[in-house]
Amino acid sequence: MAEITQLIHKYLRHNKKFPLVFCPGCGHGIVLGSLVRSVHALGLNKDDVVIVAGIGCSGRIAAYVDFNTVHTTHGRALTVATGIKMANPKLTVIAVMGDGDAFSIGGNHLIHAARRNIGVTALVLNNFIYGMTGGQCSSTTPEGAYSHTSPMGQLESAFDIVELTKAAGAAGVSRGTVYHVKELDALVADALSRPGFNLVEALTPCFTQYGRGNGFKSAVEMFRWLKDSCLPIERFEKLEDRTGKIPLGSFVRRDIPGLETRYAAMCEGVRRKKGGAA
Amino acid sequence: MSGADSRDSAAKGAMAERNGNGGGNGNGNGQTLARYEIRLSGLGGQGILTMGKLLGQALALGHGYYVTQTQSYGPEARGGASRSDLVVSSEPISYPKTEYLDLLVALSQEAAASYYSYLKPRGTLLVDSELVRQSPTNVFLGLPFTRLAREKVGVAQATNVVALGAVAYLLPFARIEAMRKSLKTALPEKIRDANVKALNLGYQEAKKHFGQPITLPDPAGEGESNGVRMDLTDIMAED
Amino acid sequence: MxxxxxxxxxxxxxxxxxxxxxxxxxxxxxxxxxxxxxxxxxxxxxxxxxxxxxxxxxxxxxxxxxxxxxxxxxxxxxxxxxxxxxxxxxxxxxxxxxxxxxxxxxxxxxxxxxxxxxxxxxxxxxxxxxxxxxxxxxxxxxxxxxxxxxxxxxxxxxxxxxxxxxxxxxxxxxxxxxxxxxxxxxxxLPEPGDFEIFSRLTPTMPPEWYKPFEETMRGVPPMPPIGSGYRFHVTGLTHDALGFPTSRPEEVRALTERQFRKIDRFFEDIQLVEHVGTADAEVVVIAYGCVARSARLAVRQAREAGVRAGLLVLKTLYPFPRRHVEPLLRSCRLAVVPELNMGQLSREVKRVNEGHTVVRTINRIDGQIITPSQILKEIA
CATH class of the missing domain: 3.40.50.970 (Thiamin diphosphate (ThDP)-binding fold, Pyr/PP domains)
Structure with missing residues (x-):
């Protein structure tokens, strides 16, 4: 407990009113914890860490942590994060987004951030629903699931965040859940320490807006569902019947220098050529 | 931000133009020039826009005149008709576009036909005599620019620069050395020699065939409105 | 200077x-x-x-x-x-x-x-x-x-x-x-020293004293670059002096009013115009952008034809330079606002006119510039 207290004192804002805005049973606080523990484990200086968040429940995380924090508009976190990273490559820039943020309204920014491999860590809190606006379906809401805007069941199919980001060219893509906390900590820390664009999808239940309408009796039951349906990718691949199962772990680890590094090298080359010619 | 908020006295007020960055003192070769309007026109691919930029740069930087250069953009600028307009003056230029042309260079039949009506009375029409088969008037100057470029320079793409040489001769306030310098600074080394050759060719041919350069209408110095018709009831055709 | x-x-x-x-x-x-x-x-x-x-x-x-x-x-x-x-x-x-x-x-x-x-x-x-x-x-x-x-x-x-x-x-x-x-x-081409160059003020107090959206003398709080040791929160939500979201009426009002005041107090610095022969003008053209160039020639031609015409070129459009426009509207018999739209800046001119003079608009929306002769026809 003592260590947790220390982390709370060091990384959470004293002048911000607590408790968090999150509902009882929400997994977002666990992702926040994972983020803090990863930054701590890597020994990063708080002054060098920038959290850029979007809109929604996940976006509120930015206000609580004692880093440089920017709460942007819906879907635009990655655009601002890109500007910050290019302007000052020494900073560790983390974009915290929800599924609506990252893959619906901000979907274009996400695939381009992955394609250009800007040195930003994307932490996507996927709860399959628009929580803050009151439970409307998102682009990750499973087919058939109920929400206020899919009262007869979702007709459209859901994005697979991992596959999409992989295809767009990201240096690193991984998936964890708020039930498998140790593993999630490791995935976040790994993403933070690697070059290029690294995305971590964190499955985090929303009992209030998603669970209640889709047959879950309690938040605990949703965590149990995570426990039962998610398994490490190595075991997942050996399964004969993968129905309803979700693989966890690291899916891609490519060694691609971030755009900021490649850009600096290009400028260096340009200036050296000019200097040599003069 | 000097002059951003200055209230001129009424006496000189209406005449005074901004004296900020415009900077040119208009006496490159000592000739004072009222508003003089030029249109270079032809087909896309004839290098009209490059010609406009080269001429404008030479007159603005090499001669110290005030110059505004505008051009047709977009789909109009590719294929189809192409044109570049210049206004040249010893004084700062207010209206940047051309209204009534002093010199129209037409390298295509279509251009000669479309733009002839914008020429001032006694304005000069210069055409490619082989491409413009049917001049809208019998008062015009012509040289086979395209054939000269192809046969004497060996590069058909130098047509525009041959024409530029002729313009350099015709404009009494233009100096060929400044044109040459503009050409040298603006073009890549690879094509520089051919273009200088083309410029000189155009200049010499014009000298041989046209006799004297253009005579400017009136000793200038009365301001840029000098060259514009003053009939207040007369509204431009394009209005 | x-x-x-x-x-x-x-x-x-x-x-x-x-x-x-x-x-x-x-x-x-x-x-x-x-x-x-x-x-x-x-x-x-x-x-x-x-x-x-x-x-x-x-x-x-x-x-x-x-x-x-x-x-x-x-x-x-x-x-x-x-x-x-x-x-x-x-x-x-x-x-x-x-x-x-x-x-x-x-x-x-x-x-x-x-x-x-x-x-x-x-x-x-x-x-x-x-x-x-x-x-x-x-x-x-x-x-x-x-x-x-x-x-x-x-x-x-x-x-x-x-x-x-x-x-x-x-x-x-x-x-x-x-x-x-x-x-x-x-x-x-600009050389160093040609222009006075401003750069934002950064905080000089210790980070723990810094309030990123605090009221200041000018209404403009200092702004540190991210990563310089001043860790603070930036949000598009209505926020308090520390930058945290708020919906308390007094904090909401304070923020919005300060944001307006920081501009309003410096109209003199911000509102840039150029007067051309307006001092004795009975006809004033108010123009901006490329149309101001046409207007310059038209006003000059009108003067030569004996009309006391003047030109106000607006370099600042907003905050609308009322302090320059209104006195002219009081003293001229006709104000002409030529612009390449159906009448956008003229709305502002009419707003501050309040019956002082006649405001005539010249509107052109066919992709062509308003010519000097078009303006001259209205003022001469």
Missing amino acids: TAPRKKHREAFLLGNEAVVEGALAAGCSFYAGYPITPSTEIMECMAKRLPHVPDGVFLQMEDEIASMGAVIGASLAGRKAMTATSGPGFSLMQEQIGYAAMTETPLVLVNVMRGGASTGLPTSPGQGDVQQARWGTHGDHPIIVLSAADVPECVEMTVTAFNFAEKYRTPVILLLDEITAHTREKID
Whole structure:
């Protein structure tokens, strides 16, 4: 407990009113914890860490942590994060987004951030629903699931965040859940320490807006569902019947220098050529 | 931000133009020039826009005149008709576009036909005599620019620069050395020699065939409105 | 005032290229954009120039929303940053303009106006974005909107735009039109010392004392670059002095009022106009952008024809320079507002007129410039 207290004192804002805005049973606080523990484990200086968040429940995380924090508009976190990273490559820039943020309204920014491999860590809190606006379906809401805007069941199919980001060219893509906390900590820390664009999808239940309408009796039951349906990718691949199962772990680890590094090298080359010619 | 908020006295007020960055003192070769309007026109691919930029740069930087250069953009600028307009003056230029042309260079039949009506009375029409088969008037100057470029320079793409040489001769306030310098600074080394050759060719041919350069209408110095018709009831055709 | 002028290098440039010269002279080191006619030369020129500028960054983003996002991020990280666009892109940028205004993030946005609504007339001039520049993003917000009429002014007003952005912590919109952007003229390439250059003030107090959105003498709080040891929260939500979201009425009011006051108190500095023979004028033309050039010639011709005409060129469109316009409306018998739209700035002129004089508009929306003779017909 003592260590947790220390982390709370060091990384959470004293002048911000607590408790968090999150509902009882929400997994977002666990992702926040994972983020803090990863930054701590890597020994990063708080002054060098920038959290850029979007809109929604996940976006509120930015206000609580004692880093440089920017709460942007819906879907635009990655655009601002890109500007910050290019302007000052020494900073560790983390974009915290929800599924609506990252893959619906901000979907274009996400695939381009992955394609250009800007040195930003994307932490996507996927709860399959628009929580803050009151439970409307998102682009990750499973087919058939109920929400206020899919009262007869979702007709459209859901994005697979991992596959999409992989295809767009990201240096690193991984998936964890708020039930498998140790593993999630490791995935976040790994993403933070690697070059290029690294995305971590964190499955985090929303009992209030998603669970209640889709047959879950309690938040605990949703965590149990995570426990039962998610398994490490190595075991997942050996399964004969993968129905309803979700693989966890690291899916891609490519060694691609971030755009900021490649850009600096290009400028260096340009200036050296000019200097040599003069 | 000097002059951003200055209230001129009424006496000189209406005449005074901004004296900020415009900077040119208009006496490159000592000739004072009222508003003089030029249109270079032809087909896309004839290098009209490059010609406009080269001429404008030479007159603005090499001669110290005030110059505004505008051009047709977009789909109009590719294929189809192409044109570049210049206004040249010893004084700062207010209206940047051309209204009534002093010199129209037409390298295509279509251009000669479309733009002839914008020429001032006694304005000069210069055409490619082989491409413009049917001049809208019998008062015009012509040289086979395209054939000269192809046969004497060996590069058909130098047509525009041959024409530029002729313009350099015709404009009494233009100096060929400044044109040459503009050409040298603006073009890549690879094509520089051919273009200088083309410029000189155009200049010499014009000298041989046209006799004297253009005579400017009136000793200038009365301001840029000098060259514009003053009939207040007369509204431009394009209005 | 500026230092004595040295011998300058001259260049024969497009208005768009001159914007780049102005931006670099003002200390711009970051550009993010998305290509769109007729602003593209600004972006292309930046792509060539910025890699040679120390720490210069050029980015082509996936759209105009992203471009503004990157510019905001760079500005938060301490850079002088800009983007450029035209009508359709300007519409996409509105969301982020609001964010920049709310978070008081300095930046410069150049909008080269084309004709028409929607895709409209991509290669023809227009001035139809004037009201959008003021009120395009939702909610009450302060903003500064400038214009330029010729190529040397493109340099000067871009520098001014950066200065205002930095001084007042606000997005500044520079409205050009296709004519101004695509006219080539000679400029003196700016040398260090030609212009007074402002840079935002950064805090000097210890980080734990710093309140990022606190009331100050000027109404403009100091702004540290992200990563300099001052850790604070930035949000587009209505926020308190510490930057945290609030909906308490007194805090909401304090924020909005300060954001307006920081501009309102400095009208004298911000509202730039040029008077041409207005002192004794009985007919006054009020114009901006390329139309101001036509008006200049028309007014001169009217004077030669014996009409006491004058011209007020607006370099600042918003905050609307009422203190310059209103006295003229009181003293003239006719005010003429020519513009390349159906009547946008003339709304402001009519608003401050209050029955003093006759306000006549000349509106042209066919993609052609208003000619001197068109104006002359109205005033002579």
